[in-house]
Amino acid sequence: MNRVVLTAQLVERQALRYTPAGLPVQDLKLLHESEVSEAGVPRKVSFEMRAVGIGTVAGPLGRWAVGDTATVAGFLGPxxxxxxxxxxxxxxxxxL
Known part of the structure; x- marks a missing residue:
């Protein structure tokens, strides 16, 4: 299974672009910060990662303001x- 659910802050949003097939694509950079338990020990986790929304999700992602937080779900790809x-x-x- 390849499914990711993440609460993250929007750090950067590129201009909306389109695939050769005409699908909208929204490229983003996200920041995630949390505390998790690993081997019974609390651990702070903080990282930035690239993300992309293709198709119908691109529109709502394009309205996401830099600095705001959201929960996103999807999958990891190359x-x-x-x-x-x-x-x-x-x-x-x-x-909210």
């Missing part, structure tokens, strides 16, 4: 010949 990964967002829920 970025540029498989050298790293990008989160493909399929669901977006802003935090």
């Amino acid at each position: 970025l540029f010949r498989g050298k790293s990964v990008v989160l493909h967002i399929t669901e977006y829920q802003p935090q």
